[in-house]
Amino acid sequence: VVATLGTTSSTSVDPIAEIAGVCGGEGIWLHVDAAYAGAAATLPEMRHHFDGWERADSIVFNPHKWMFTPFDASLLLFRDSDAFRDAFSLVPEYIKTGVSDEARNFNEYGIQLGRRFRALKMWVQIRWFGVEGIRARLREHCAWAREFAGWIDAAPDWERMAPVPFSTVCYRYRGSELEEEAAIEARNAAILNHVNATGRFYLSHTKLGGRYTLRLALGNLRQTREHVRDVWETLQSAADETA
Structure with missing residues (x-):
């Protein structure tokens, strides 16, 4: 098993x-x-x-x-x-x-x-960072993921698709103008392509329960909270520009 x-x-x-x-x-x-x-x-x-x-x-x-x-x-x-x-x-x-x-x-x-x-x-990783250094960075990633999830939860046109136990957030755009699942999927795919085309971030997608879902996975040493905030702002702009 x-x-x-x-x-x-x-x-x-x-x-x-x-x-x-x-x-x-x-x-x-x-x-x-x-x-x-x-x-x-x-x-x-x-x-x-x-x-x-x-x-x-x-x-x-x-x-x-x-x-x-x-x-x-x-x-x-x-x-x-x-x-x-x-x-x-x-x-x-x-x-x-x-x-x-x-x-x-x-x-x-x-x-x-x-x-x-x-x-x-x-x-080398363990010797360089030490246990506390590794923990500190993992905690940052988890905290930023929870904060990003909070922004999603507070936005009426967005919805979170899964709990956030670690540092990955699953979400999608769910504007009131979208009713059919096919339209929701097409819009989110367009948002994903728009964000990735900027060359500033790279997001991915999955399907949860058959529903197209965007993913934000945090885990890079060079990531900062400002990057996470920029992703959120870019997603909102992409949602407007792909309408």
Whole structure:
């Protein structure tokens, strides 16, 4: 069973503790996909989102998504390393050596035999920022996302499409002149293209419940609150100019 903690589209969180209880009772392997939101586990105030993930059999977290690490960097944690190795190990005769049993061969922990040295950039990030430095930047991103969501909620022609547990906001333009869903989608697609064409920001979209939705994802070290405010003002201008 794969449970998601901060899904890519809307950053929603599955009920990990409940799922872990079912998996534990049935003897089913539980994998937690925290590729995006795993960084938030460093924040004490966010720990409630992670309740139960300590009972998972494996967890994945990608520091390149929201912990300022250059692409690509993925951390895979697993409870039973032997089970994981047994699932993936394939050692042909030509790579066997006399010391194969004396060291941990990471080529036996995935479908690829070779891999790059990705650990150094992760080590540098942690050494440079420290735990508190990482936390401070994550908190900024979350605070700006909540503020942006507040602007959306206060604007009569805009609507928020999902909760904001982390640093991504899902929203759309929903002017009173728009009634049909097809018209709403076309207008929001036009707004998205208009904003991205400025070259100042790059927004993305998804579909939630079949409805076209714009996304603001905050996670860059160089972002500031002024950037977030500029995005909001540009979105409002784009809504007027695409009418």
